[in-house]
Amino acid sequence: MPRDSEDRSFRYPLKWRIMDGLNAALDLLWPRRLGRYTGWALLTPALLLVGILVLGLFQIAENSLHTLDTSTFLPGEEYTLANYLIVAESPTYWRIIWRSLLGAGLTVFFTLLLALPYSYMMVRTNKAALRKTLLIVLFLPFFIGQVVRAYGILIVMGSSGAVNDALGLVGIEPIRLLFNFPAVVFGLVQYMLPFAVLMLAPALTAIPRETETAASSLGANWLKVFRHVILPMAKPGLVGAALVVGTLSLTDFAMPAMLGGGSQDFIANAIYDQFFRTADQGLGSALALLLVALGSVIAGVVIAFFGAGTLGMRGRK
């Protein structure tokens, strides 16, 4: 019932009173004079959440300094670098590390080779529908997830899969396409392609079309335009994409595990095996820390050479 404002029982709407209460509570809990720390207060939950990862790294470092006592199957008490020595002296681990590095290098090369024309065509096309289609083709696998994508590749490239069927039509005997090194690299390229294109596209968008027209009006053919205009101007994007693709494939687990059939282990698979097959946590931790260090060194070297702008971080050149 509407009442006139003279009425003694007039009260503010419930929503206002709740708001006033919440404001008062906020003033009590977080007085205005603390205003300069408000940013930090809002940031604290995120800092703590990421802190779990830092804790985890410390725990890995701790674990890596104890060897497995084979009589009790418990980590030993004393601190030792023995686990790192085992890794350094083992030809098996060196082979796995080289395989991972080679796989990552090849993946970067082939992914960029495919991603560059893809993003170039996507950015330069005048047809909105075509651009949308190329984007959807890119985003769909990104959201499907690695396991299901690897499963798709298993089906397509299996001994009775579509690829071998197609080869059979032109009279080629079925060949074993899976469970070897090229299969793992192929899986990684397929997995990384969307990442690379999405990192390259903004860099290519930033290049004005006119620069290309200018270059070709001065007599450069398209290879020269690419070599002297596009590649230099897209360098930050290319370096960023190479870095992301390289570190992600260097540390990948699923593709070597599923498409390599156990014979093409990368470092991540070796770490997993140490934890879940051999139950030697110390050795596994040493490998894990070495992998983190390897990734950071590569990222550090690339950023030192090309600047931090490559990762889309603001400021700091």
Place this chain on the structure above:
Amino acid sequence: MISRSQRVIFWCLVWFCIVILSVPTIIVVGASLTGGNIIAFPPDGLSLKWYRQIALARDLQQAFVRSIIVSLICLAVSLPVGTLAGIALTRFRLRFANAIQIYLLLPFTIPLIGSGIGMMLVFGSWHILGNIWPVGVALSVINLPFIIWSVSSSAAALDNDLELAAASCGAGRFETFLHVTLPGVMPGVITGGLLMFVLAMTEFLVSLLLTDARTVTLPVQIYNNIRSIITPDLAAVSSVFVLIALLAVWLLDRLVGLEIFLKSK
């Protein structure tokens, strides 16, 4: 102008990309519709029997429910945390802002196997391993940069004066936040939330490290089943993921438009 040889070469490469990106997906969906008992493409007669099969399979069903729970927990943790952090990074002048940004990018720079093993050890020492909720928390940690990035790009576009105007009209700090700041960053919050949910649904490696037989999530269950035997029922489960991905792409396009990812910063 694009010359002819360039056009031919580029289109060949683009078509190769399209084929390797899409064909496995199409074949998985096709294989799930087979009437036969083995994976075959073209399918051996159309039927939905494998979908009936997975609807009855208890282990897959439970794994699916667990995946949903894990994703919801991931959302419940990362939405508030990521939103506040995204606002803090753009709306407040902080000292050491560069160092904080590098720190908050750690989930992307530490290899997933390292993060996963580290969290496994930490959760183990806290005696919470073997539950479902730590998996959700872990997934919110490893994907946190996505939501922070998406909220801060919304927050950066918000005019500072709006908050001042609200305050000068008598709004308290809480009201200003609720009625001005939060609606302003809402597009970023929704996009980030969508990314977090779908990425948590499909996440594999960290879930593999943090789950056991009783808490296994759907991607890990698929991985385990592939290791033993490849049957068409897995193709049917995979098609569920394809459907989720289709929904996610459609939603993302409706919410922000996919073209936003082509813009140069």
